[in-house]
Amino acid sequence: MLRQDSNDETEDVSLFDADEETSRGSRRKKIRHPIASFFHLFFRVSAIIVYLLCELVFKSFIACMVTIILLLSCDFWAVKNITGRLLVGLRWWNQVDDDGKSHWVYESRKTGPGKKTTSEAESRIFWLGLISCPIVWVVFAFSALFSFNVKWLAVVIMGVTLQGANLYGYIKCKVGSRKNLTSIASSYLGSHLLKQTFSREAQAES
Structure with a gap:
């Protein structure tokens, strides 16, 4: 795992509190964490569906906005803390020290020589959902901006911000400094x- 601070310095720090070990049989399975894979896509896809259908299903704009924000918040927490660790063995967060400096902290699961801790299917599900959904929200942002749909602009910006933050964090975690x-x-x-x-x-x- 790498820890990167505001000066782009890196140093080795401790990895996960408890490294997860899997049996040989489970390593052969294409999807070892079906529940995590499901919820990795469920919250973010549900937020997009609610945004597209809210005016047809819901009569209240407040109900739509609260539902979308709740889904986006659940997605941000789940992807940042659970699905990234289980599906691709990565985790990240940003912390501010006593001097007010911002530090990026990365964690990655240790692997032995010739061993894989993640499956290709789970990795594809993770990165496909992580990259495609923020792009959809960016399209929504331009659509709301050009159509002067101001009331939805704040909701769309929230979607871009929350999902874009996870995308940025995991890309930094993946490629390093x-x-x-x-x-x-x-x-x-x-x-x-x-x-x-x-x-x-x-x-x-x-």
């Missing part, structure tokens, strides 16, 4: 250029 991402890109470009150089020399000699 910006410094690490830059070094990965630099090493990839360097190896690519080196490979091209050797291929050109080989063609010239032939």
Whole structure:
């Protein structure tokens, strides 16, 4: 796990309080956490459905707004604290120290050599739901803005903020600090250029 503060410094810190161990039989299953997979999509998809159908089903705007905000809040908590840890072995949070500095804290489950703690099916469900739903809320935001639907704009901004925060946190948790991402890109470009150089020399000699 990496801990990243406002100065983009990283250091090793303790991982999950208790590492979860799974049996060989459970590792072979495509979806080992069906309940977590269900609720990972349930709250966020339900919020989108309520937003689309609220004017047809509900007569009260307040009832629609409260229902959507509750669903979004449940989704934010569940994804941040439960489904990310179970489905992809990641967890994140942001904390402020006594000096007022903001710290990003990342956790990832330890894996032994040649061992997998997550399944591909659960990983796809997690990242598909995590990325696609914020995009939908961004579309809703532009639609409400261009149609001058001001009363729904606050609800849509809430959806973009809550789901966008989880997306941002897990992307940072996945790729690490910006410094690490830059070094990965630099090493990839360097190896690519080196490979091209050797291929050109080989063609010239032939």
